[in-house]
Amino acid sequence: MAYALPRLHEVPGLTIIGPDTTEARGGTISFSLGAIHPHDVGQYLDELGIAVRVGHHCARPTCVRFGVPATTRASFYLYTTEAEIDALVEGLHQVVRFFG
Amino acid sequence: MSGLFGDAMYQEIILDHYKHPHGRGLRDPFEAQVHHVNPTCGDELTLRVHLDGSTVADVSYDGAGCSISQASASVLHELLVGETVETAFSTVDTFVELLQSRGRIEPDEEVLDDAVAFAGVAKYPARVKCALLAWMAFKDATAQAVAAPERTKA
Numbered sequence: 001m002a003y004a005l006p007r008l009h010e011v012p013g014l015t016i017i018g019p020d021t022t023e024a025r026g027g028t029i030s031f032s033l034g035a036i037h038p039h040d041v042g043q044y045l046d047e048l049g050i051a052v053r054v055g056h057h058c059a060r061p062t063c064v065r066f067g068v069p070a071t072t073r074a075s076f077y078l079y080t081t082e083a084e085i086d087a088l089v090e091g092l093h094q095v096v097r098f099f100g
Numbered sequence: 101m102s103g104l105f106g107d108a109m110y111q112e113i114i115l116d117h118y119k120h121p122h123g124r125g126l127r128d129p130f131e132a133q134v135h136h137v138n139p140t141c142g143d144e145l146t147l148r149v150h151l152d153g154s155t156v157a158d159v160s161y162d163g164a165g166c167s168i169s170q171a172s173a174s175v176l177h178e179l180l181v182g183e184t185v186e187t188a189f190s191t192v193d194t195f196v197e198l199l200q201s202r203g204r205i206e207p208d209e210e211v212l213d214d215a216v217a218f219a220g221v222a223k224y225p226a227r228v229k230c231a232l233l234a235w236m237a238f239k240d241a242t243a244q245a246v247a248a249p250e251r252t253k254a
Contacts (some may be wrong), residue, residue: 005243021144037165037166037167039141039166039168039230040166040167040168043224043227054138055141055142056142063142069142069164069165070141098115099115099118099167
């Protein structure tokens, strides 16, 4: 998470939902990517072989609270490598170029 | 990239309609307005139909959602405005048939024009409803407009 949070901030237009630091934060990061709909983000990443969850995450009121139609959510665990996070960030840059 | 957005040509058509939508914005006059939502993904669309006699004089819309749903509304506007209600409904049926074909139907460009670009979407069951949102809204609104008593006669 300490590696992923600042790397995700490098993507233009990316807004992280929730804390910006590793404090009081679980192993997932939900974010929005400008006006690009999460389903478009997810579809594009999927075709690059990157799995994320998109949508309301069974928490539509949370999406309403943050004023977003849905979010994209990446999950991390002990076995997640920095290279995988790099691939995600590179994929997100491609999404921005494709839909931007 | 292949997949949802199909080959390069289709991809270009969908992205172009998404970034530069045709006929977007709600306009007067209109005989019927509907608001359709895909609750599972949050795509929303408000759509108005204006008839002049038996001709679809205008389809105006506004909404928020993914590239597929937004581009599809733009293509619908291009394709159906100026047609008779009968022809428009027939085109809607052809489009619905294509989207429900799971990719097994070769699209008829004579009838569907830019809408053939959504042939690739038919292979993604989760996204079919995104492409159909505007078309179902149009069918709903037009059926209401035809029935509206205060409708302007040609």
